[in-house]
Amino acid sequence: MLFGYSFGDLGSILVMQGFAGLILFSVFVLMALGLAIIFGQMGVINMAHGEFMILGAYMTFLCSNLFQTYLPGLFGLYFFVAMAIAFVVAGALGLATEWLLIRHLYARPLDTLLATWGLSLIMQQAFRSIFGAREVGVELPSWMMGSLTFGSIDVQINGLFVMGLTLIITGVVALLMFRSRWGLQVRAVVTNRTMSGAVGIDTRRIDRLTFGLGCGIAGVAGSAFTMIGSTSPSAGQLYIVDTFLVVVFGGAQSLLGTIASAFTISQSQSTLEFFTSGSNAKVTTLLIVIGLLMLRPQGLFVLKVRK
Amino acid sequence: MFNVRGLNVAYGQSQVLHGIDMSVAQGEIVAVVGRNGMGKSTLMKSLIGVLPSRAGEISVEGIDVAGMPSHARVKRGLAYVPQGRQIFGTMTVRENIETGLVVTGKSDIPDEIYSLFPILAEFDKRRGGNLSGGQQQQLAIARALASDPKILLLDEPTEGIQPSIIKDIAVVLKEIRQLRNLTIVVCEQVLSFVLDVADRILVMENGRIVHQDQRKNVDEAAIAAYLAV
Numbered sequence: 249m250l251f252g253y254s255f256g257d258l259g260s261i262l263v264m265q266g267f268a269g270l271i272l273f274s275v276f277v278l279m280a281l282g283l284a285i286i287f288g289q290m291g292v293i294n295m296a297h298g299e300f301m302i303l304g305a306y307m308t309f310l311c312s313n314l315f316q317t318y319l320p321g322l323f324g325l326y327f328f329v330a331m332a333i334a335f336v337v338a339g340a341l342g343l344a345t346e347w348l349l350i351r352h353l354y355a356r357p358l359d360t361l362l363a364t365w366g367l368s369l370i371m372q373q374a375f376r377s378i379f380g381a382r383e384v385g386v387e388l389p390s391w392m393m394g395s396l397t398f399g400s401i402d403v404q405i406n407g408l409f410v411m412g413l414t415l416i417i418t419g420v421v422a423l424l425m426f427r428s429r430w431g432l433q434v435r436a437v438v439t440n441r442t443m444s445g446a447v448g449i450d451t452r453r454i455d456r457l458t459f460g461l462g463c464g465i466a467g468v469a470g471s472a473f474t475m476i477g478s479t480s481p482s483a484g485q486l487y488i489v490d491t492f493l494v495v496v497f498g499g500a501q502s503l504l505g506t507i508a509s510a511f512t513i514s515q516s517q518s519t520l521e522f523f524t525s526g527s528n529a530k531v532t533t534l535l536i537v538i539g540l541l542m543l544r545p546q547g548l549f550v551l552k553v554r555k
Numbered sequence: 556m557f558n559v560r561g562l563n564v565a566y567g568q569s570q571v572l573h574g575i576d577m578s579v580a581q582g583e584i585v586a587v588v589g590r591n592g593m594g595k596s597t598l599m600k601s602l603i604g605v606l607p608s609r610a611g612e613i614s615v616e617g618i619d620v621a622g623m624p625s626h627a628r629v630k631r632g633l634a635y636v637p638q639g640r641q642i643f644g645t646m647t648v649r650e651n652i653e654t655g656l657v658v659t660g661k662s663d664i665p666d667e668i669y670s671l672f673p674i675l676a677e678f679d680k681r682r683g684g685n686l687s688g689g690q691q692q693q694l695a696i697a698r699a700l701a702s703d704p705k706i707l708l709l710d711e712p713t714e715g716i717q718p719s720i721i722k723d724i725a726v727v728l729k730e731i732r733q734l735r736n737l738t739i740v741v742c743e744q745v746l747s748f749v750l751d752v753a754d755r756i757l758v759m760e761n762g763r764i765v766h767q768d769q770r771k772n773v774d775e776a777a778i779a780a781y782l783a784v
Contacts, residue, residue, distance in 0.1 A: 429657065432646075436654045439643040446603050446637065448629030448658035448702045 261522060263401050269518030271407045271476050274414035276510040278469030279491040280498070281421055282462035284506045287495060288438050289458045292350055292360045296368035297491065298484025300342065300463045303371065304334035304470025305386075305479040306379055312386045324389040327471070331413075334467035342463025346456045354455075368484070375481035383478040392475070406475040413472055417465065422503055424461075434458055497537050499547025509548055513537065556581045557706050557738055562611035562621075564594075564601045571597045572762045574611070579706070579738050584728065586749040587742040589759035590782060595742035596638055598759070599710040602740070603635040604628045615706065630658045634704030638711045640691040642698065644684025648675050651683045651694055655701030667734065668697050671727055689720035696724075700731065707731070709741040713748050725751045746779060 253261065283297050294300075311330035315323050345367065353360045392409060395402040425431035433454045436444040445451050470479075477483060490513065498509030513533055520529035540548075557579040564572040571594050579585050589595050600606040602613060604625040613621045620628045629635075634655075643651050652664050652675070669676040672693045678686060683694055692712060699707060709728075713721045725748055731737050742759075743749050749756060756773055758766040758781045766781065 429662075432650055432653055433657060435646055435650070436643050439645055440641055442605050442625075443637060443641045443643075444654065445625035446605055446629070446635045447654050447698055448626050449654060450624075450626045452624075 260401055262519065265519045265522045266515060267401075267403055267407065269515040271404075271410055272518055273510050273514035274410045275469055275473055275476065275487070276491060276494050276514050277414050277418060277507055278465060278472060279487055280494040280506050280510055281418065281503075282465040282469070283491055284495045284498070284503075285421075285425075285434070286459055286462040289434055290350075290354065290455050291357055292354075292459075293357075293364070293492065294459075294462070295361060295365040295488060296345075296371060297463075297466050298486070298488040299368045299371035299375075300338045300466035300484075301470040301473060301487065302375060302479060302481070302484040303341065304338050304467030305474045305483070306375060306384075306470075307334040307337050307467065308471045308474045309379075309384050309386050309479055316387065324391055327389065327392070331468055331471045334471045335464040336467075338467025338470070339460045339464030342466075343456060343460040345463070346459040350459060351452065351455065368488075372481045372484075379481070381481060383480040383483075385478045386474040388475065410472045410475055413468075417468060418503075418507065421465070425503060430454070430457060493534075493537060497541065497547060499549045502547070502549040505547055505549030556616050557740070558612070558614045559602070560612040560614075562598070562601065562613065563609040564597055564606060565609050570609075570762070572601065572608075575762075575764060577757060577764065579740060581738055582732060582736045583754050584732060584739040584741070584752055585755045585757060586753035587740065587757045587759055587764075588744065588746070588749055588778065588782060589742075590744075593759045594762040595759055596710055597762075599635070599637075599708050599740075599742055602708055603633055605635075605637075626658065629702050629704075632705035634699035634702050634707050636692075636695045636699045636707070636709040636712060638714060640688075640695045642683040642686075642691050642694050644682065646683055647680050648683055648686070648694060649679045652697050652701050655698040658702050664701060668700055671700075671730065672697050689716045689723075692716055692720070692724065693727075696727070704737065706738045706740065709739065711743060712741060713743065713745045721745065721748055722751075724748075728752050744782065746775070746782060749778075750775065 279297065279301060283294060286292055286294050308327070308330040311333055312326055315326035349363055349367065350360060353363055388406060392406045395404045425434065433444070433449045436447070436449055437451050437454055441451055473479070494510045494513055495506060497513065498505035498507070516533050516536060517529050520532050524532070559575055559577045562572055562575040563570065575598060577585070587595055587598065597606060601608045604623060608621055611621060612619050615631045615633060618631060620631050620633070623631070643654065649664070652668065656662065656664065674690055675694060675697055678690065683691065686694060696709070696712070712724055716724070728739060728741070729752060732739060741752065750770070750773070753770050755769050756767065756778060757764050758778065760781065
């Protein structure tokens with residue numbers, strides 16, 4: 249007996265909380281991927297990243313309503329359309345933001361922090377004005393509802409779906425990073441921006457593409473988010489701090505580090521939440537992260553090469 | 556084919572280059588020599604566009620590139636091998652060379668590059684940062700050649716490299732010039748290397764070109780005097 253639970257119960261609790269943690273992990277990974285490639289590439293911390301996610305969530309909400317009203321027969325498929333729209337809209341807004349705002353501030357990292365924070369406030373107010381201050385929920389198609397039972401535990405279908413989605417998107421980003429022309433240029437710019445220009449890489453163009461792609465992925469994260477939380481204008485703010493924690497903890501330039509750190513943080517959060525309270529879980533998680541960062545200030549994963 | 560007229564470069568208020576004029580013919584190797592702090596690296600950086608120039612003209616085959624960002628200059632045919640190599644340390648040797656291919660739109664590295672630098676073919680999958688200094692220098696030259704340049708700019712290619720590799724680099728530079736009729740501008744402090752590769756030698760002092768002569772007429776002692784501290 250431990251904490252008043254039998255060991256059989258404890259096993260089930262750990263698995264169930266572990267699974268809940270995996271869904272949180274999925275959202276963290278999708279958010280952190282975008283934030284990490286933007287931060288790694290241009291040293292810009294996009295404080296509005298949470299709002300880009302919520303933009304994706306609202307797009308999903310709109311899409312579900314449109315399908316319900318006009319195409320009820322195809323409602324089962326709306327989620328795929330919604331993801332595509334969320335990606336395109338958030339990505340397009342990201343490109344526009346880069347062009348209008350960020351590119352004028354590259355030499356001033358602190359100013360980009362302020363500017364993107366301002367943008368996040370503007371976006372929140374825009375959501376409030378357009379969609380209303382109340383939370384909105386998305387109706388799930390019937391095939392995503394319910395759960396599968398494995399022995400003594402239940403596993404939600406939508407949770408499995410979000411995880412599958414995360415796996416695919418992470419795979420695509422990894423492929424793009426390590427196999428495509430764009431990825432080659434991104435990695436070159438991350439290593440040495442000046443020299444990248446001098447070997448013929450158009451760094452400004454790569455910046456814009458990267459920012460757009462990062463924001464687009466945040467939009468898809470928003471689609472996934474609608475399944476586990478309700479969408480409100482300020483919901484994005486709850487995630488930006490955690491996501492940034494994930495990026496710093498993982499080492500800003502390592503895809504694998506980002507994934508490992510998202511896993512650690514979401515699992516400890518979710519498991520601790522069950523045994524203590526939400527705030528205690530957060531305190532403990534932060535303490536663990538701070539402790540590990542003192543031991544490894546450069547993050548979890550760093551490539552070792554000669555300087 | 557490569558002309559520089561009245562090039563002025565300044566760091567903030569302090570002017571470093573005072574109206575540099577030089578013109579280089581197709582297939583010519585020109586060496587710029589001078590002591591530390593005389594503006595050689597600044598000249599190279601402003602030619603490729605890493606540093607902005609305040610005034611003056613840099614023309615490649617009649618087109619003025621002075622106002623263009625670096626990547627556009629690379630597209631016009633300039634290529635740059637910086638001081639200290641500055642290869643991309645976390646990327647493999649192959650990927651490093653591929654960054655040079657971006658402007659050409661090609662996807663395969665020409666065999667010619669690997670036959671010039673066989674060691675790079677052997678270490679294809681290694682991370683650039685794990686190569687030795689001399690190998691990194693070869694990689695930096697290979698990366699510059701991948702963009703199919705008309706003019707190759709090299710900033711102190713012999714720095715921190717053992718003498719036998721310095722000789723190899725000299726041989727390779729002359730070989731490349733033969734192969735592609737490439738124009739090469741190299742700035743350097745090692746006099747033996749300069750006398751080995753250059754067709755013409757320019758001497759820089761305090762941001763000006765104070766002396767120039769063909770290699771065959773050069774008095775070694777006179778040039779050495781300019782380099783003496």
